[in-house]
Ligand SMILES: C[C@](O)(CO)[C@H](O)COP(=O)(O)OP(=O)(O)OC[C@H]1O[C@@H](n2ccc(N)nc2=O)[C@H](O)[C@@H]1O
C-alpha cells in the first residue's frame with residue numbers, strides 16, 4: 487500500500503517590523519534585535535514518506551537553485567542525519583513567495599520541512615531540537631519552527647513571544663534580488679545601534695538599519711518605498727528587497743494596491759502572530 491501524500495503544509499513569509507544591528511561577532515555574524523511577524527502569504531508543501539532514504543523535490547521555483555543548495559533538501563537531510571531515520575521523502579513545493587526578498591521564503595520552506603517530516607517520520611524531536619538543526623541552515627529558521635511572532639536577539643535564535651497588532655500590509659516586491667550576505671558585508675552598513683530593552687523597542691518608532699544602504703544601492707527599492715510612503719507608514723523587511731506599508735483596514739490596503747504602478751509587483755496580506763504552520767501541525 488503506497489504511503490499517502492500529506493498535503494498543504496504552509497511555509498509563511500515573515501516581516502521584520504524593526505531590525506537593529508548591534509555589532510559584528512567574531513564569527514562574522516551580526517548581533518541583532520528584531521521583531522518577527524508572519525503574514526498570511528505562504529509557500530505550500532506536500533510530503534510523501536518513502537521507505538528508501540532518497541530525498542526527491544519537485545518544485546515550480548523560477549530562480550535556479552541546485553537541489554544540493556535547496557534549503558528544503560538540506561533540512562530533510564539534516565533531520566535524517568540527526569535522527570538516523572532510514573526512510574526518505576518525496577516533496578512537492580508550490581513556490582509563491584518572491585526569492586531573495588527579505589520575506590524569509592527559503593528559511594520558511596526549510597522550517598516547514600523539518601516540522602512536517604518530524605511528524606510524518608515519527609522522529610518526534612522537541613521544538614528546541616528542531617530549531618537547533620534549523621539554525622545551522624539559516625538564522626531565520628528558528629522563528630518559523632517555533633511559530634509565534636517574536637522579539638529576537640542573537641543572530642535571530644533567542645526568541646521571546648510577543649503579540650503586536652495584526653494589521654494589513656501592502657507588500658511590494660521590487661525586481662531586485664538582494665543578497666543578505668552582501669548587505670551584511672558592506673562596510674557602509676550601520677552596526678552600532680545600542681541594544682535596548684524590549685519595552686523601549688516596542689514603544690518607539692520602528693526602523694530597519696539595513697534600509698538606507700539598500701535604498702542607496704537599489705533604485706527599484708528606493709522607488710517602491712517612495713511610492714508606498716505616499717499611502718502608509720512603510721519600511722523594508724530583512725535585508726530587502728521587499729518593502730511593506732501598514733494599514734488598519736484591508737480595504738485601505740487593497741485600495742492602495744489598485745493604484746500600484748504597472749511595473750511594480752505587490753500583494754496584500756494580514757499580519758499573523760501565530761504561524762499557519764502551527765495550526766496545520768495541530769490539525770493533521
Ligand atoms: C537579516 C534577517 O533577514 C533578519 O530576519 C536574517 O537575520 C537573515 O537570515 P538568513 O537569510 O537566514 O541569513 P543566513 O542565510 O543565515 O545568512 C546569510 C549571510 O548573512 C550574514 N548574516 C546573517 C544573519 C546575521 N545575523 N548576521 C549576518 O552577518 C552572514 O554573512 C551569512 O552568511
Ligand SMILES: Nc1ncnc2c1ncn2[C@@H]1O[C@H](COP(=O)(O)OP(=O)(O)OP(=O)(O)O)[C@@H](O)[C@H]1O
Nearest residue numbers: 556557586587588589590591592593595626666724
Ligand atoms: N526553497 C527555497 N526557497 C527560496 N530560496 C531558497 C530555497 N532554497 C534555497 N534558497 C536560496 O536561499 C536564498 C535566500 O532565501 P530566502 O527566501 O530565505 O531569503 P530572503 O527571502 O532574502 O529572506 P531573508 O533574507 O529575510 O531570510 C534564496 O535567494 C535562494 O538562493
